[in-house]
Every structure is written in structure tokens, then in C-alpha cells.
Amino acid sequence: MKIAFFTLTFFLFGCQSNDSTNKKTEQLDKTSQTGEQLYTTHCISCHGVDGKLGASGASDLSKSRLSAKQVSAILSNGRNGMPAMKLLLDTDENMDSVINYVIQLR
Numbered sequence: 001m002k003i004a005f006f007t008l009t010f011f012l013f014g015c016q017s018n019d020s021t022n023k024k025t026e027q028l029d030k031t032s033q034t035g036e037q038l039y040t041t042h043c044i045s046c047h048g049v050d051g052k053l054g055a056s057g058a059s060d061l062s063k064s065r066l067s068a069k070q071v072s073a074i075l076s077n078g079r080n081g082m083p084a085m086k087l088l089l090d091t092d093e094n095m096d097s098v099i100n101y102v103i104q105l106r
């Protein structure tokens, strides 16, 4: 009985992965991550919940005066101890939402 169930599940998943609507949902899931979620995943280890942690020499984001454009450049290219985050953030939408999030930590 169990084996039949697994086979069926496998079969269903197999079909779904070829389905273009499924890919669309995946993309939506990625882009629908909020700035806060992205910040929690990628930035908290150095910058802390409120941006003030300063681990690994990280800047205090609550005192940062950089424009959105300057923050974007740092996320794209990195700067000194700050690693480039563009690949991890994956999409322009994610970049924008995390930039908006760090700016409102001030």
C-alpha cells in the first residue's frame, strides 16, 4: 500500500516539474519575499536585527546615510568586508525590497 502511494506521489511530482505554471509559481514565491525576510536570511549575521550589531566590522545601518543607489552599489559589488549580495538576492525585486528595508532601519 505504502509503495503504491510513493509511486503515485513520485509520478505526480514528475509531471508537475514539466508544467510551466509550476515554474511561474516558483518565481512568484521568490519575488514575493519581503525585505524583512531577505534581510533576516542574508544580512542579520553581520548587521543584526536592528542593523547595529557590527559583527565582522559591519557598519551600523541605523546610522548609515547612503542613498538607495549607493546601497544598491554596495550590494552589487561588495565593499571591503561586506560581501557582494547580488547573486544571493537573485532578482531586482529582491534587491529593491531589501534596500527599502535597510533604509527604514534608520
Ligand code: HEC
Binding pocket: 038, 039, 042, 043, 044, 045, 046, 047, 055, 056, 057, 058, 059, 060, 061, 063, 064, 065, 066, 071, 074, 075, 079, 080, 081, 082, 083, 085, 098, 099, 102
Ligand atoms: C559577512 C558579513 C556581512 C553580511 C552578511 C552583510 N554585510 Fe553589509 N557590511 C558588512 C561590512 C563589514 C560592512 C562595512 C564595509 C566597509 O567597511 O566598507 C558592511 C556595510 C554595509 C553597508 C554600508 C553602510 C554605510 O553607511 O557605509 C550597507 C548598506 C550594508 N552593509 C547592507 C547589507 C545588506 C542589505 C546585507 C544583506 C543583503 C548585508 N549588508 C550583509 C558586512 C556584512
